[in-house]
């Protein structure tokens with residue numbers, strides 16, 4: 585049975601950027617591969633025209649900065665609950681010259697509730713969707729669909745649960761963290777597992793595909809899948 589101390593809320597966890605930075609730096613969640621895929625997509629599909637990018641659950645945009653440097657990005661809009669992460673994102677993205685917006689907003693509230701006024705050529709969301717309820721995930725996909733230009737693309741990166749039961753999935757996740765994430769201290773590992781236990785509600789690939797299909801995304805392409813990690817592309 586799980587018995588770590590509880591966090592108050594999800595933004596408290598992501599405000600402790602030290603632990604998450606260690607996870608990212610050691611590529612435990614395949615950030616390098618995921619953002620490599622994004623860079624590739626931009627170079628292949630968006631190298632000839634200025635494009636508008638929406639980043640949902642951006643964090644501190646450390647990798648995003650490297651992806652956007654030397655691209656034709658016209659505007660970058662980031663949503664995140666964590667003010668601290670968005671402050672870092674602002675600093676990181678200083679070298680990228682384009683119109684920028686950093687919105688401290690909840691993806692399950694303001695993002696879903698406001699009308700889709702702006703249209704984007706590319707929507708990217710990495711490791712944020714699993715924080716939403718199933719119902720909000722459905723609304724999230726619909727909102728992404730409505731926020732895309734006709735030829736636009738939504739690329740989702742997230743953790744997945746192919747186990748069915750959340751308890752079973754959590755145990756697999758937890759043993760992976762304790763066994764393989766060796767750059768983390770035991771306290772760091774407790775911290776990560778505590779967050780995951782309290783806030784992470786990943787879906788299976790087939791549920792994600794069904795939700796996307798219902799929202800109107802008829803073209804779907806799996807770009808990366810390893811262990812508990814997925815990257816998938818959605819188009820109209």
Ligand SMILES: C[S@@+](CC[C@H](N)C(=O)[O-])C[C@H]1O[C@@H](n2cnc3c(N)ncnc32)[C@H](O)[C@@H]1O
Pocket residue numbers: 594595598608615640641642643644645663664665666669689690691692709710711712715
């Ligand atoms: C695991 S981090 C991922 C950050 C970044 N996209 C990356 O790939 O490293 C998840 C991010 O989603 C944000 N987040 C979680 N739930 C959210 C919500 N309901 N609304 C907005 N942001 C949220 C967190 O603050 C955090 O910065």
